[in-house]
Amino acid sequence: MTSQPAARLIYLDHAATTPVDPAVLAAMAPYFTEIYGNPSSLHGPGRRASVALQQARRTVAEALGARPGEIIFTSGGTESDNSALRGLALARRAQTGADRIITTPVEHKAVLNAAETLRDRDGFRLTLLPVDSAGLVDVANVAAALGDGADVALVSVIYANNEVGALQPIAEIGAICRRVLAPFHTDAVQAVGKLPLDVATLPVDALSGGAHKFYGPKGVGFLYLRSGTPFWPTQVGGSHEGGRRAGTENIPLLVGMAAALAQAEAERASEMARLAVLRDVLIGGVLERIDGAVLTGPWTPRLPNHASFLLPGADAEGTLIALDLAGIAASSGSACASGSRQPSHVLAAMGFSAELASTALRFSLGRSTTPDDVDYVLARLPEIVARVSG
Numbered sequence: 436m437t438s439q440p441a442a443r444l445i446y447l448d449h450a451a452t453t454p455v456d457p458a459v460l461a462a463m464a465p466y467f468t469e470i471y472g473n474p475s476s477l478h479g480p481g482r483r484a485s486v487a488l489q490q491a492r493r494t495v496a497e498a499l500g501a502r503p504g505e506i507i508f509t510s511g512g513t514e515s516d517n518s519a520l521r522g523l524a525l526a527r528r529a530q531t532g533a534d535r536i537i538t539t540p541v542e543h544k545a546v547l548n549a550a551e552t553l554r555d556r557d558g559f560r561l562t563l564l565p566v567d568s569a570g571l572v573d574v575a576n577v578a579a580a581l582g583d584g585a586d587v588a589l590v591s592v593i594y595a596n597n598e599v600g601a602l603q604p605i606a607e608i609g610a611i612c613r614r615v616l617a618p619f620h621t622d623a624v625q626a627v628g629k630l631p632l633d634v635a636t637l638p639v640d641a642l643s644g645g646a647h648k649f650y651g652p653k654g655v656g657f658l659y660l661r662s663g664t665p666f667w668p669t670q671v672g673g674s675h676e677g678g679r680r681a682g683t684e685n686i687p688l689l690v691g692m693a694a695a696l697a698q699a700e701a702e703r704a705s706e707m708a709r710l711a712v713l714r715d716v717l718i719g720g721v722l723e724r725i726d727g728a729v730l731t732g733p734w735t736p737r738l739p740n741h742a743s744f745l746l747p748g749a750d751a752e753g754t755l756i757a758l759d760l761a762g763i764a765a766s767s768g769s770a771c772a773s774g775s776r777q778p779s780h781v782l783a784a785m786g787f788s789a790e791l792a793s794t795a796l797r798f799s800l801g802r803s804t805t806p807d808d809v810d811y812v813l814a815r816l817p818e819i820v821a822r823v824s825g
């Protein structure tokens with residue numbers, strides 16, 4: 436029996452997750468077996484783990500322009516979002532009585548459900564900002580919702596949208612929050628490693644990141660928390676992470692996240708310029724070749740690796756299965772929503788009907804993506820869409 440050559444796989448779902456870089460895996464390996472100490476222990480093995488922990492914290496802080504003490508390690512983007520929303524809003528309310536949370540309807544569910552839980556179980560009021568048909572927040576609407584800010588416990592706005600690629604005006608929103616002293620969090624899980632983020636100039640009090648979106652391991656992330664920001668820890672226990680997140684630190688994963696972030700930052704400018712060119716070829720090609728195709732989210736400002744569409748008449752499930760058979764791994768836009776057949780809350784907020792939203796298709800590019808990959812997608816997609824629509 437002769438073995439078939441491995442089928443070519445074109446992975447275009449980097450917004451859902453990325454493979455761990457081999458160099459990252461190699462950096463992690465010794466911390467599972469050789470350097471296994473608990474960083475809280477005073478003996479040699481503990482101290483060696485503690486050195487790795489401090490180094491990882493310095494590396495992540497440096498990538499963001501933060502101080503090491505402003506980085507809280509977490510189990511991922513979801514935990515960072517939850518602990519930011521709860522930690523900032525509860526502390527602010529205790530201090531000032533402010534009980535209103537302002538966020539957007541295009542947040543990741545980690546933020547949206549944390550905000551709704553604060554409303555339903557903890558008695559906060561919730562204001563959802565309007566977004567336009569490209570999914571963008573208007574700064575004037577943020578200012579109007581804030582008022583004098585006296586009753587605002589927290590504002591949270593996603594930096595880069597995972598479903599439609601839209602980049603929000605975070606610097607401007609942060610500036611007006613700061614004017615009225617309203618704490619401001621941004622979910623930057625899709626932005627970290629792709630966009631320049633410098634908290635020395637970006638007026639945010641808290642910022643979430645997750646390693647598996649930038650070629651690090653799953654199950655680890657960070658929350659940047661500006662020093663001096665009142666914060667109530669969600670997870671309590673020992674005094675790890677400066678008392679802000681209890682639990683023995685997962686050294687191998689933290690080391691992996693730091694190595695992945697350092698690598699992403701080192702190549703960010705050139706790699707994102709490369710991907711933006713491929714993205715634009717893909718967007719232009721799809722709009723040209725497929726009748727009625729609509730780009731979701733703005734073409735600019737947009738994530739450099741993100742192309743998302745509505746393909747009227749072509750149900751996403753059928754398209755995704757046909758693409759998979761053709762060796763192309765894509766997404767409808769929200770990994771969390773697929774399988775549930777719930778219409779995307781993001782596309783609904785942007786004004787699209789459930790029927791149109793059910794045709795959503797997202798390609799998210801990454802390190803493995805070549806110009807040939809984009810050509811292949813553009814060659815196969817029209818025939819696939821025609822078949823699925825037929």
Ligand SMILES: *Cc1c(COP(=O)(O)O)cnc(C)c1O
Nearest residue numbers: 511512513543545597624625645
């Ligand atoms: C992936 C993602 C999250 C969740 O992060 P996990 O590390 O998977 O928990 C949150 N927000 C956005 C924008 C994301 O893309």
